[in-house]
Amino acid sequence: MKIVLSLATRIATAVPSLIGVIVVTFLLARALPGDAAVYYAGSSATPESIAQVRKALGLDKPLWFQFGDYASRLAHGDLGTSLSSGQPVLHDLVARLPASMELTLCALLFAMAIGLPLGIAAATRPGKAIDHICRVIVSVGAAFPTFFVALGLVYVFYFRLGIAPEPLGRLNDTYFTVPPTVTGFYLIDTILAGDLAAFDASLAQLVLPSISLGLFALAPIARIARASMLASLSSDFCRTARAMGLSRTRIVYGYALRNAMLPVVNILGMVFSFLLGANVLVEQVFAWPGIGAYAVNAVITSDYAAVQGFVLMMAILYILLNLAVDLAVAAIDPRVRYDG
Amino acid sequence: MTSSPDTTPLLQARGVSKRYPVGAFHRKMLHAVDDVDLTIAEGECVGLVGESGCGKSTLARVLARLVDSSAGEIHLSGQDIGHIPTRAFGGTPMRKDIQVVFQDPTESLNPGFTVLQAITDPLTRLIGGSAGDMRKMALQALEDVGLPAEYAGRYPHQLSGGQKARVGIARAIAVNPKLVVLDEPTSALDVSVQSLVLHLLAKLRKQRNMSYLFVSHDLNVVRLLCDKIAVMYLGRIVEFGPSHSVFFDPKHPYTRALLDAIPDPARENSPRTKLEGSASSPIDPNQNACRLSGRCPVEMPVCSQVMPQLIALGAQRQVACHRAEGLPESTRSKTEAVAS
Numbered sequence: 001m002k003i004v005l006s007l008a009t010r011i012a013t014a015v016p017s018l019i020g021v022i023v024v025t026f027l028l029a030r031a032l033p034g035d036a037a038v039y040y041a042g043s044s045a046t047p048e049s050i051a052q053v054r055k056a057l058g059l060d061k062p063l064w065f066q067f068g069d070y071a072s073r074l075a076h077g078d079l080g081t082s083l084s085s086g087q088p089v090l091h092d093l094v095a096r097l098p099a100s101m102e103l104t105l106c107a108l109l110f111a112m113a114i115g116l117p118l119g120i121a122a123a124t125r126p127g128k129a130i131d132h133i134c135r136v137i138v139s140v141g142a143a144f145p146t147f148f149v150a151l152g153l154v155y156v157f158y159f160r161l162g163i164a165p166e167p168l169g170r171l172n173d174t175y176f177t178v179p180p181t182v183t184g185f186y187l188i189d190t191i192l193a194g195d196l197a198a199f200d201a202s203l204a205q206l207v208l209p210s211i212s213l214g215l216f217a218l219a220p221i222a223r224i225a226r227a228s229m230l231a232s233l234s235s236d237f238c239r240t241a242r243a244m245g246l247s248r249t250r251i252v253y254g255y256a257l258r259n260a261m262l263p264v265v266n267i268l269g270m271v272f273s274f275l276l277g278a279n280v281l282v283e284q285v286f287a288w289p290g291i292g293a294y295a296v297n298a299v300i301t302s303d304y305a306a307v308q309g310f311v312l313m314m315a316i317l318y319i320l321l322n323l324a325v326d327l328a329v330a331a332i333d334p335r336v337r338y339d340g
Numbered sequence: 341m342t343s344s345p346d347t348t349p350l351l352q353a354r355g356v357s358k359r360y361p362v363g364a365f366h367r368k369m370l371h372a373v374d375d376v377d378l379t380i381a382e383g384e385c386v387g388l389v390g391e392s393g394c395g396k397s398t399l400a401r402v403l404a405r406l407v408d409s410s411a412g413e414i415h416l417s418g419q420d421i422g423h424i425p426t427r428a429f430g431g432t433p434m435r436k437d438i439q440v441v442f443q444d445p446t447e448s449l450n451p452g453f454t455v456l457q458a459i460t461d462p463l464t465r466l467i468g469g470s471a472g473d474m475r476k477m478a479l480q481a482l483e484d485v486g487l488p489a490e491y492a493g494r495y496p497h498q499l500s501g502g503q504k505a506r507v508g509i510a511r512a513i514a515v516n517p518k519l520v521v522l523d524e525p526t527s528a529l530d531v532s533v534q535s536l537v538l539h540l541l542a543k544l545r546k547q548r549n550m551s552y553l554f555v556s557h558d559l560n561v562v563r564l565l566c567d568k569i570a571v572m573y574l575g576r577i578v579e580f581g582p583s584h585s586v587f588f589d590p591k592h593p594y595t596r597a598l599l600d601a602i603p604d605p606a607r608e609n610s611p612r613t614k615l616e617g618s619a620s621s622p623i624d625p626n627q628n629a630c631r632l633s634g635r636c637p638v639e640m641p642v643c644s645q646v647m648p649q650l651i652a653l654g655a656q657r658q659v660a661c662h663r664a665e666g667l668p669e670s671t672r673s674k675t676e677a678v679a680s
Binding site for chain 2: 235236240241242243245246247248250254258259332333335
C-alpha cells in the first residue's frame with residue numbers, strides 16, 4: 001500500500017515535466033529551420049500552391065491556435081499524422097519503438113555482461129594485468145565513435161570473414177517469416193511463434209549492432225563499477241568484515257558489491273538514455289528500422305507531428321526509466337527504502 | 341589481576357616491527373612500529389596511549405593480525421601466530437580468539453545489513469551452526485551490550501551513534517573472543533555516551549573473562565578501564581606498567597609531558613613538563629639516539645648517541661630512558677590527582 005502510494009506520487013510529480021516537454025517541443029519544432037509547406041509542395045511549387053499546402057496543414061493559423069489544436073488532439077491520444085509516411089504518428093512509433101528497444105536492451109545487456117565483471121575484477125586486483133586490460137578496453141570503448149566501430153565490425157565480420165549476416169535490418173524476410181507481432185521484440189516473438197530458425201536469424205542480426213552500441217555503454221559501466229568497487233572495498237565496513245575473519249569471496253560479493261551497485265544502477269539509467277540517442281547512428285549503418293532513423297528523418301523534413309510525438313515518447317520513457325532506477329536503488333539500499 | 345610469571349600469557353609480542361617503504365623507488369622506510377615487546381595476560385586490560393601518528397593503531401592492527409608485521413614474533417596462548425599471513429589468518433580457528441572493535445561505529449557497519457545480519461555473519465563463519473543457533477547467540481550478545489531484541493531487525497542508519505557502537509561491540513564479543521582489540525572505540529561518541537560504553541566494556545570483560553588491548557589517546561579513559569598502560573612514542577614503547585603507578589608516578593619524560601598536557605584547573609599554577617617542537621620524522625629515524633632526543637627537557641649528551649632500551653624498573657614497570665633512575669620527583673603528587 002505504502003509502495004503503491006509512493007509510486008503514484010512519484011508518477012504524479014512527472015506530470016508538470018511532461019507538460020513542459022509538450023510546450024517546449026511544440027515551440028522547438030516550429031523554430032526549426034525549414035518550412036514544411038515549401039518542403040511538401042515540392043520543387044516545382046508556385047507561391048499559390050505553397051500557400052495552399054500551408055492552409056491544408058493548418059500552418060497559416062496563429063501559433064497559439066495551432067498549439068490548442070495540438071493539445072486537444074493529444075488529450076484524445078491523437079499524436080497527429082506524419083507528413084512523410086502518411087501514417088498516424090502513434091502507429092509509426094509503436095511499430096518502430098520495439099526495434100530500437102530490442103537493440104538498446106541487447107546492447108545494455110552486452111555492456112553489463114562485460115563491463116560489470118571487468119570493473120569488479122579490476123577493482124579486486126588494482127595495478128595487475130586485469131586492471132590494465134580494463135583500462136585499455138574502457139579507453140577504446142569511450143574513444144571510438146559508435147558508427148566507426150559499427151562500420152569496422154561490418155567490414156571485418158560480414159565483408160571479410162562472412163560470419164555475420166547482411167547488415168540489412170532485423171530479419172531477412174526472403175528466407176524467414178517475420179513473426180506475428182506480440183511484443184514487437186523479434187527475439188521473443190519468434191519464440192512465441194515457435195520459429196527457432198527465425199530466432200537464430202534475428203539473434204544473428206542483433207549481434208553486431210548490439211556490440212557496436214554496447215561498446216559505447218561499456219566504458220562508463222566498467223569505470224563506475226571499478227571506482228565504486230574500489231571505494232567499497234577500502235571502506236571501514238569491509239575492513240571490519242576482514243577483521244571478523246570473513247572470507248574474501250564473502251567480503252567482495254556480500255559486502256562490497258552490494259554497496260558498490262548503487263552508483264552502477266544510477267549510471268545504468270543514464271547510459272540507457274545515452275544509448276537511445278546513440279541508436280541513430282547504429283540504426284543507419286545496419287538499416288535498422290528503429291526510432292532513431294525515424295526521428296532524424298522527421299527533423300530533416302520538418303515533420304512537426306512526428307518530431308513532437310518522438311520527443312514526447314522519449315520523455316515518457318525517461319520518466320519510466322528514472323522510476324525503474326529509483327525502485328532498483330530502493331531494493332538495494334535500505335537507507336532509501338523508508339524515506340519514500 | 342596480573343598472572344603469575346609461570347603461566348603462559350594470552351598474547352606475547354617480541355620485537356614486533358612494521359615498516360612501510362616510502363619515497364621515490366621505495367628507498368626509505370617509515371618505521372611505524374619499531375621493535376616492540378608487549379605482553380597481555382588472560383583477563384587483563386592493557387591500554388596503549390600516545391599522540392596521533394605514534395604507531396599505536398598500527399601496532400594494534402599488527403597484533404590483531406590485520407596487518408602483516410615486518411619483523412618479530414607474536415604468540416597467542418603460546419602458539420606462534422606471527423608467521424601466518426594476515427590473508428590466511430581469517431581462515432584459522434585463532435581468528436575468533438582475537439576480535440576488533442573499530443573507531444567509527446557508523447562506517448564499520450555494512451549499511452545493507454540489519455543489526456542481526458551484521459552479528460550473525462561473522463558468527464556463522466567463525467563458529468558455525470544452524471540459523472536458529474546463530475540467531476540465539478546474536479540476540480544474547482545484543483542483550484549483553486544492553487540493546488533490546490527489537491533492534492535486531494533495524495538498519496545502521498536507524499540507530500544512534502551509541503547504539504551503533506554497541507552493535508560493533510556485540511559483533512566482536514558474540515564469538516567469545518579471548519582478546520578484544522579496541523581501536524579508540526569511544527572517540528567518535530559524545531561524552532555522556534562514552535562513559536556508558538566504557539562502563540559496558542568494563543562489565544563485559546568481567547562477565548566473559550576477556551582481555552582488552554585498548555588503544556586511546558585519552559589518558560583518563562585508559563586509567564579508568566585498564567590494568568596496565570603502555571606509552572608509545574614514534575613507534576616505540578617508552579614506558580609500561582600498572583596504570584595507577586604510570587599515571588601518578590610517570591618515569592619517562594614523554595609520559596610526564598603527556599600527563600601534564602591533560603587540562604586540569606587544579607594544577608593551573610603548578611610547573612609542567614612541556615615538549616618543544618613536534619615529533620621528529622618516523623622515516624628512517626636515527627637508531628642510535630633516543631626518539632625523544634631534541635625535544636626532551638632533561639636530555640643528556642648520551643641521549644643522542646645511544647638508544648635507550650626498555651629496562652625493568654622494579655618488579656612491574658619498564659622504562660626506556662637513560663635518566664629513568666635519576667629523574668626528579670613528579671610534578672603531580674598522588675593526593676592532588678586523586679582529589680581532582
